[in-house]
Structure formats: C-alpha cells, structure tokens
Amino acid sequence: MTNRSRLTGIWYVLPALAFVIAFTAWPFLQMVWISLNDWSLITPPDFVGFQNYLDAFADSQFWVSLSFTLKYTLYITPILMIGGYLVSLLVTPNSGLSRLTRTVVFTPVVIGLGASSLLWYWLFSPNYGLVNKFLMDLGIIDSPVLWLGVDANLSNWAVILSITWKVLGFGMILFVAAIQAIPQEITEATMVDGAGFWQRVRKVILPLTRRTILLVTLVSVIGSLLAFDQFYIMTAGQPRNLTATSTFYVYLNSFPYLKLGYGAALSMILALIILGFTVVQMILTRRSER
C-alpha cells in the first residue's frame, strides 16, 4: 500500500503546489529579474544590474518613506502590545461583562482597513468631523485642528489612533487565550503566597505568555511595516509625501509612475527588511521555548 499511497498523496498536494509556484514563487523570481532592469512599461526592459538598488539608496524619498514607516511601527507597536495586554488582563475572567467586552473590542478587527480608514477620515475631517466637534464641545480646543495631511506628526498620531481602535482586539484575544492556558495550580500557588495582582502579572503571567507576546509583536511589526491602506486613504501621503509609507512608495513607483524596475527593487528591499524581522523573531521564539 505504501508505494501507491505515496504517489496518491502527491496528487492531492499537486494543485496547491502548482498554484504557489505560479502565483508566488514564479512572480518572486520575475521580480528579482525586473529589479535588475530599467523598465518603464512603454520601453523594453534594459538590464542595468544593481543600478536600481543604488538609485534607491541615493533617493531621498526612499529614506523619508522608510524612516516614516519605521517611526509609525515604533510608535504603534508598544501601544498595541501594552494596550492589548492590559485589556486582556481586564477581560480574562469569564464573566458575562468580560465576554461582551471581548466581543466588542474584537469587532473592529473584522472590519476592512479601507472602510475603517474612511470612517476615521470623516471623524478627523477639520470642519465636518466629530473629533474636532467633540474636543471643541469639551473646550479642549478653540478652533478646528487640521489632523490629516498637513502636519506629518499629527497625521501619524491620527492614523495610529484609528489603527489602535481597529486592531487592538487581535492581540487581546490571543493574550486572553494564553493567560487562560496557564495551569490553575500555578495561579493558585502564587495566590497562596499572597502575591498581589501586579506581582502575579510580572512574575507569573508575563513570563508564561512570552511566546504569545513575541508572536503578536511579530504580526504587529510586519503589519505596520507594510502599512498602506490607512495612509493612502487618510493622508494620501501628504504633506509632501512625508507620510507616504514604504509600501505606498513602492505602489507609486510601480503603478502611477510606471517605473517597474525601480519599484521592483524597492519591493525587494522591503521584502528583505521584513524577512529580517521574521528571522530575528523566530530565533527569539525558539530561545523562549527552551
């Protein structure tokens, strides 16, 4: 039976294998090749070696986009991690209210990033938006604040607020699962020891959920490094492309500007940065399992 079923097994895997080769592996190889060419779609590709990569390092907008993306990632990740963890501590006990809070906090996670960005684009609009209206009603500001597309920093924080609303529940739900998986005996032992709540969190809960914390960090970091929808919709990269993230800049070059070779080189650099983060994170996860 073994010999036959060996072949049978391959038949079952074959369609998926063909699909991944056709739509992930092959495009990846093509992208490597495109990145080595000067190609604007109208003219035929012209092999230029690593020129596109050298151009990228000399391109000030490349650095502006990359550093803005890193800044965004650096700001939002701790907010999502600490915020998500605190909410998960609050809702870990299985009361009715906790269950309701979990459901409600998770709901925006299933909403599209496009839809949520348009929702917040309206809330943050200077004259018609309810954020300014609310702050003015409270007397915190006197005149409408121009949240989006005028000041890069202010735009960044407005987007961070909208994304925090949207994805906080993702980390929360995974943290709740991890905390609930801690064996009851351990929790009880520390309670007998008379440890206070925060002491218990620090000495028992945090260390025992380290793997999940690393995982959620990785997912958040990669998601933030690839940020596109929220900036495309909420700031359109403004002011002066200062809020055009790396993915945004890849998109601009590859499609509206039709600089295919240059766009591909930028894609490769971005993919390598993300691969770097993935590898670091995997090493850390391995280590934490020991």
Add this chain to the structure above:
Amino acid sequence: MTAVSDPMQSGILDPELEPPIGAREPGRFWSGRTKYLLGALSIVICLMMVTPIVLSISASLKTTEDAAAVPPTYFPSELSMDNYQKLWDYGSGLPRYLGNSIITAALTIVMTLALTIPAGYGLARFPIPGKEVIFVFLLLALIIPYQSLLTPVFLMFSTLGLTNNLLGLAIVHTTIQLPFSLYIMRNAFEAVPRELEEAALVDGANSWQVLRRVFMPTMVPAFITVTLFAFVTSWNEFLGALVMLTRDTTLTLPLVLAAARSVTSLGSTDWGMLQAGVTVAIIPCVVVYLLLQRYYVSGLLTGAVK
C-alpha cells in the same frame, strides 16, 4: 503533531464555551469595590469601541443638509435614506459593485477550499517524500508579502487577460489566504482518529472515497473557519484590487468607497453618502463575525500556534 496541539482541545477558550476554571472567576481575586471599578472600565472600553461605528451609521441616516452641517451634529435631526439612495445610483450603481465584491469573495472561497482540502489531506494522511519541505514551500506567501509581488503578478495577469477581471483578483486573494487555510486544514485532518480511516480502507474504499465519506463530514468546522476568513479577507482587501482593477464596472466595494471621497455635495465631500458606503461595507463582516464568532476565534488561535 496530534490533536493535543490544537488549542481548542487543550482547554483554551472560545468566547462561548470556555472551561469553568476556578481561578478565573471574577471576585475571587478582586475585592468588591475594585470589581465595580473594573466593571465600569470595561463598559467605558466597550463604549469607546462602539462609538465610531454608531456615529458612522447615524451619519449615513442624516439628510444631505444635515450631513454637510458645520459644525456637525452627533445625530441626525431627522432620519433619511437619501444617502443610501445616492449610493445606490453612484457610478455603475451599488448593485454592480456589491455583486463584484460578492463574486470575488465567492471565487476566493471556492479556490481556497479546492486547493487546501486536498493539500491538507495529502500532507496529513500520506507518506509523501520531502513532506515538511513541501509544507514550508506552500507557506511561502508568509515570508514573501503579496504587496511586494504585485508588479510581476500584474504583468503576468495583463498577458493572461486577468486584469480588470474578478477571477484575477480572486487569485490574488487566494494567494493571501492560502498559508493560513492550509495550516487549518492540515491540523483538522490530523485531528481525525486513524481508526475511522482504516475501517473504511478495510471495506475497500479508495482514498478519494475516504476523503468524501470519512473526513468531509467531520471537518465541517474547519471548512467554516477557512470560508469565513477567506470571505473577510476578500471582502476587505484594498491594495490588490487597486492595482488589478481600473475599469469602473469591475471595481469592488473598498475601491468604490475610496473613490467616493471625491464626490462632492454642497461644496464638500459627500460625507453622508461616504458613511452609507462604510456602513454597507462593515455590516456583512460584523454580522458574519457575530454569528460565527466561535469559528473565527478558534481559527485565529489555531493559526497563531504555528
């Protein structure tokens, strides 16, 4: 890997069916007053999360004048379906765009299931040489983000006539969804006891009949999970659609909404219509999530233990 590695079976949660674990009862740790404070905090958090959605729905029900008021009002002074009417007639018409989104999502679901059910079966139940290597290769899209592959995929699709084509977009969405779905499927196949399969094989069934008669019926939860995630991904995906679709009649809902920002009414963006669009885009996802929450959360947890 055995069924024990499945988080659902090792006693971890889902929002409805959690195990009764004593140490987690509220009040066991907190004193009375703190308990009330924490309860109040939970309610505040719920309100903060719900408010944007409520405001968007309420803005979508304003009259055109109300929606363009400066300063804006929190709630409509009178309820009106004007915005939905305008959205219905916008561009090629809302039915068209909704249809495009639904067709793309349906194609994505069908392709994802058609690829990952057999692949999960093969990987979980057959002694394939180099199995682990194949599995990792099938997860390639986890390492290479699809955002970075859009240029070559766009070029390939334009020669194949798959740009401005919902099947083309569904292929992109299937690529995004494949690693997660395959992971869920393989786990689900591994969780089915060997005895069931062996009994059928002894009766002379071939592997395809075993898949259909033995595995399919027990794996309905995994199918629901994969379908649910494929739907949400496809319904919401933006960048792939932005690149692949340019002709107005092919646009999916997220693109239409982004484009509707430039529609003006009374000298500004038509905010009422825009929020009507946001509401239409949000509701299917939220309803599906609330109905199938259990599958959603279990899928997320299984996928997260990679």
